[in-house]
Amino acid sequence: MGNISLFVGLDVGGTSMKAGVVDDNARPLCAVSLPTEAARGQIFGLERMCETIRLAIQTSGARLEDVKAIGVATPGTMDIPAGIILDPPNLQPWKNVPVRQYVHDVFQLPTAFQNDGNAAAFGEYWGGVGKGVRSLVLFTLGTGIGGGIIIGNQVIEGEHSHGAELGHTKIEMTHPRQCGCGRWGCLEAYASATAVIKRAREALVEHGGKASVLAAALAKQEVGARDIFLAAAKDELARKIVEDTAYYLAVGAVNLMHTIDPDMVVFAGGMIAAGKPFLERIREHVRAMAFPVPAARTKICYARLGSDAGFIGAAGCARQLHLRDNPAAN
């Protein structure tokens, strides 16, 4: 009766923040969401985080005494051990925000702090497609490419909170594309949703085809990578863009397989709506490029938790903190 352990996870994004109460088996009891409204400043932002956490607890119907710890995941440059967001490009004008301390002081509960890519990876590892594996690498494919690496229950945060910046590993030297980060040849400049659209536009300029299906897709008001993937069913040029994207992602996967050699490589984010055939193309390229043993044995999968991965993973980090301080609870 008194033995129920629940954890609140909060995933702060540039547009909205999502929270949920998660049980000891990675099952969310609820999920709630509020707009981030970063422009209103970081004091507002910190209060909004607490509001979202409170709303999640209320919505779940959990008793406060069953909530053992809170986990918060945020984007941007950060100092994970210090619990601080430093200078997040997606949360301007926030700067040096002491997230962990603030949330801890408000709720008086042990509070974990984690990068959002790392948290999503931990979510898929703890309660998603990676349930049962020992190690996992996650690529999140969105506007940019984020990542997370889990080895044996441990998040690879890095010594300077820069672990798993997988979108910013370099895959091209001769004709490197410039990345949003200002550097050159990054995986993100090739295979993020933004890059897919950019490459499609360039291809259209280069190869013509103004009246093509791809041209029509790109003429939409708000083009998404999804539109390019849809166009690929009927358009040769779009098909080439998609095929190249699968190849680039396979290069990213193989590089991680030859570095970490995980049980599983997981792709997440809006782009996985492209479905099974796209995943099959990635797998084929991986098999062709990796050493035989990892090529045959590493599972290449899509994520399962969708946009819940971040808060579930954050709750998982909270649980780890709780178990560390209460070893008997394990």
Add this chain to the structure above:
Amino acid sequence: MGNISLFVGLDVGGTSMKAGVVDDNARPLCAVSLPTEAARGQIFGLERMCETIRLAIQTSGARLEDVKAIGVATPGTMDIPAGIILDPPNLQPWKNVPVRQYVHDVFQLPTAFQNDGNAAAFGEYWGGVGKGVRSLVLFTLGTGIGGGIIIGNQVIEGEHSHGAELGHTKIEMTHPRQCGCGRWGCLEAYASATAVIKRAREALVEHGGKASVLAAALAKQEVGARDIFLAAAKDELARKIVEDTAYYLAVGAVNLMHTIDPDMVVFAGGMIAAGKPFLERIREHVRAMAFPVPAARTKICYARLGSDAGFIGAAGCARQLHLRDNPAAN
């Protein structure tokens, strides 16, 4: 008196094997070496390993009862948890060699088994340039490029014994060079000692200069990367080859910094004889390519243990095994 703990490390290479007795503080009491003579077959090879271990113990003057465990490091494809070398390109015609079991049965001591790149990384971490860091990535620059990753006392072996195959991460897609492994665009195809000589020969063909310093260097009977580095002092083309090599190695370093984000990146192997100016070039490229925080804080260093790193690291793995089974000994 009865509390001395010593460990034997053995590093098996394609040409010779080196062993030493190492104390609890990573200090070798001695180092001995015997030719591997792989061509004489794996039974001979296993006996030669035991012979080298025996010779190390004799040479050190250690009492047998003070030797608590043995560690063996080998090259090639392997199954680390099983303690088996599978199909090592540098130890032909060996196949499926049960190294750990054999050595264990002969000496009746706990026996650790590790990949040679991993062992060298652990050596530098435990007793070399990385003493005191929490995490470290090692690149060994020789005929090929090997590697090792240590995070918090743990060797990242990978789930299929393919962790830290750093020479076979892909850095080029547009005009990829073919690697010795048969694949394309691998770091090893650009920055190993073999690749440096190959690129120098190609450059000479492309740009002429038959009477140049570089041409003279390449006309030697047994050219080493060292000759290209020496020529660079007086030859523009050789200088370009060296400069490109520093850049390629920096790409490798940055990719690991954006993946593992270690405290330290270490370069080892014959090529570091190139000295301080070459290391400075690598560091400058790293600073230009990495994110500001890791660029400023990650230490980029040369290894310190030379060809002793492998057996010292193997002894360190033996010590870990001993401490795991005798926690009170720590």
